[in-house]
Amino acid sequence: MATSNDIMKPAFYAIGASSDINPATPEMLEVAFKRFINMMQKFEVDGMKEVLGTDFTNNPPTSPSDEINNSVGSDLALECVFAMWVAPLFRIEPTATVKGAADSAMQTLRTIAFAPVAPEWPETLPVGAGNNRGPWSRVFFPVPLYTQQQQADEEEINP
Numbered sequence: 001m002a003t004s005n006d007i008m009k010p011a012f013y014a015i016g017a018s019s020d021i022n023p024a025t026p027e028m029l030e031v032a033f034k035r036f037i038n039m040m041q042k043f044e045v046d047g048m049k050e051v052l053g054t055d056f057t058n059n060p061p062t063s064p065s066d067e068i069n070n071s072v073g074s075d076l077a078l079e080c081v082f083a084m085w086v087a088p089l090f091r092i093e094p095t096a097t098v099k100g101a102a103d104s105a106m107q108t109l110r111t112i113a114f115a116p117v118a119p120e121w122p123e124t125l126p127v128g129a130g131n132n133r134g135p136w137s138r139v140f141f142p143v144p145l146y147t148q149q150q151q152a153d154e155e156e157i158n159p
Contacts, residue, residue, distance in 0.1 A: 002075050004064040008032050011083035014098050017090040032086050033064045039085045040068070048113040071112055077105035 008029065012018035017028070024032075040056040049055075061068060070078060080101040087094045094102075 002070060002078075003067055004033055004036050004061060005029070007068075007075065007078045007082055008036060008064065008086075010079045011086060014079065014083040014101075015087045015090070015092050015094050017086070017092055028090075029064060031089060035086055035089060036064075036082060037061070039082060043109070048109060074109060074112055077108040077112075080105035081109070 009018065009024065012024050012028070012032070018024040037056060037060050041060070044056050080098065083098055084094055084102040087098075
């Protein structure tokens with residue numbers, strides 16, 4: 001979990017709008033905070049509420065130091081995407097590295113938000129019934145370790 005400042009400041013560094021010698025001004029942070037809220041509201045509309053944590057549409061943070069309760073592992077992705085969102089405000093053309101990082105960051109955010117559901121195969125299908133998951137696994141359906149009868153026999157032997 002992070003605050004808005006934890007995401008905005010590294011984004012400024014990534015695009016060159018801020019540095020140790022020339023830190024971001026309070027005005028820059030205020031304008032960027034408004035842009036950050038807009039970006040998060042757009043993500044919320046796009047269906048990424050699981051990534052965001054805080055309800056940015058109905059109850060947005062009031063200051064950059066408020067916790068945003070984002071999901072674990074989304075900090076770097078939000079930093080890269082925010083760098084692309086804030087670059088036009090400072091009339092900065094992001095480098096190819098930042099653009100590539102933002103593209104992969106969006107894929108990461110979508111992966112977090114829209115995780116695929118693993119199929120649950122019934123136990124009654126015979127092996128070779130066409131439930132091949134591809135080259136990753138030759139397991140056709142989950143096999144129980146013990147049948148109910150085997151488990152009952154095991155309990156009779158070892159009470």
